[in-house]
Amino acid sequence: MKRTQYLLKRLGWSVFTIAFVLVLNFFLFRVLPGDPARAGVHDPRLKQEAVEAIRVRFGLDKPVINCFESLNPVRFGSCDVNPLETQFFIYVRNLFKGDLGISYHTNRPVAEILAERLWNTILLIGLGQILSIFLGVALGIFAAWKARTAIDYGALLTSLLAWSLPTFWLGIILLFWGSAHGLPIAGKATPGTSSWPLMQQWGDVLRHMLMPTLTYTIVYLGEYTLIMRSSLLDVLAEDYILTAKAKGLNTFQILKDHALKNAMLPLVTVIAINLGFTVAGVLQIEAVFSWPGLGGAIYESVLRRDYPILQGAFLLIAVAVILANLIADLTYSYLDPRVQSE
């Protein structure tokens, strides 16, 4: 079948891209200066054995790759290094076991930290995306329907304004506003609530989520409204809309059966790209609201030069972007029959 073939091709490309990113990502952090052992070298109390122990602990005693000096990774053997005993292959092998290494700073497994942080981020952007997509699409349709009226211009102006607001600035403003109204301003939960009943705990988390989610929704709402409006206006100017009118369809039927499906195409692309990037892109929001998400983790790790966490987070982001694009491709093939034959 053509469709299956198309899906397999897309899937193959995604796997290839992830492999490429994985390799690049690995070397990116090996080229950077500094490791935990070297950071301690300046401390005269640190004994040579201790430095060695740290290096062994993080696997830094092994060569990065065989024949790294000649920069020729394919030359096996002559360098007296077993390729399977290099950092690269150990990294890849551990990756398949779900092991992303150990954080330099906290000494905890990276996978564990990232999983916890990722869940918090998904909670935040999931709710924010759902809200901004639904509201943005609805507002966009409404604006296009009332095109060139005061309502349309009002929606246009508001969306442009919302879209161009700096995220952190909006976050800070909302933070002030929220704190004046008794909303929690930092973190995910009030300390000491872990013993509360589950329902109350969730209520507490939702109260904490309110302001960051609102910031997120406002920023992305504008973008979705603008794209939906212009895309729908484009489609409404098509001849097949006039044809549909001539066939006797009313406005609602035209929107439902003809316009929306075609107008959604550009939006699907933007949503997919946003979904991938917002995993990292909520950094500003997470920093402002001290939300313990992935963006916050990246921010902290950069300050601490915690390379294993950064490396893991980068890989996660890359995978998220690639997956989101894969989903966009699949949605496309469902929405637009022309895609499959290309």
Add this chain to the structure above:
Amino acid sequence: MTTPEYFLEVHELKKYFQAGRPGIFSRRTRRVHAIDGVDLCLERGETIALVGESGCGKSTLALTLMGLEKPTAGRIIFEAEEITHADERTRKALRQRIQMVFQDPYESLNPTQTIGEIVAEPLVVHGLAREGGERQGRVVRALEDAGLKPAADYLHRYPHQLSGGQRQRVVIASALVLEPHLLIADEPVSMLDVSIRAEILNLLAELRRTRQISIIFITHDLGTVGYFADRVAVMYLGRIVEVGRTKEVLKNPQHPYTKALLSVIPVPNPRLRRERVILQGETPNPIDLPGGCRFHPRCPVAEERCQQDEPPRVTAAPLHHAACWLVSGKKP
């Protein structure tokens, strides 16, 4: 003079569009005179060709007849029923009887629907042929009547998998499926390859014969008119300047504009070659129409009175009218 047995009557139909908004400096709203007083009658089963250059108001006339544009003034009477300002419900019922074929088959089909869905949609919308089998039967019949045989090969395909000619047949099929009484075809062949044009024209001619459909055939190409139209109406700047039986108009044109149009149709036989009348200048701006006869700035035989007074429509021969001072005939 109203003769009630006419199938479609158009009286003094006008459609003006606003050209931009009234500005800060000019309080007067400028208006485009897209159709400016069109009179037209059509008998049941008759085919009339509407000829004119781009921008003369042919397509606006079609859209106004379809009710897709609201007329500024005038009346439209269809099957003894005034439909000029029909409300939404009447209009929807009318859509079953008046259907339209648009110019561009590449643009007028929704790319996300299959051919079967496109042709069945009018039936669904109007709640016709509710039984699954019956609906399918009508879709298949419409497709085969439009020359897509066997229809089963096309039902599940998408528009992008068809050629231009096939697409236009799909457009025609989805107009036919409602079994309309009047078909308005707005330049149905101008976007198609020359080799396919004749096929589509033949198809329309055949449909007219077998289904007794009246057709308003809009074209800018006088050459295709003689093919199957009973009568031809020549439009210039929003008005019909000459109308008559096709043979008569082609053989014995009265209005200088028609003469000019006819003179530039290539004739294969060099011995029959006529002197070409090449019109000078551009079509005047339909916002500021010239006074008097609207053709006078380009007319090769214009006289002084053409600049002052608008010529009345006179009858040159039975059923052959023209609006020109130089045509002798009696006023209707």
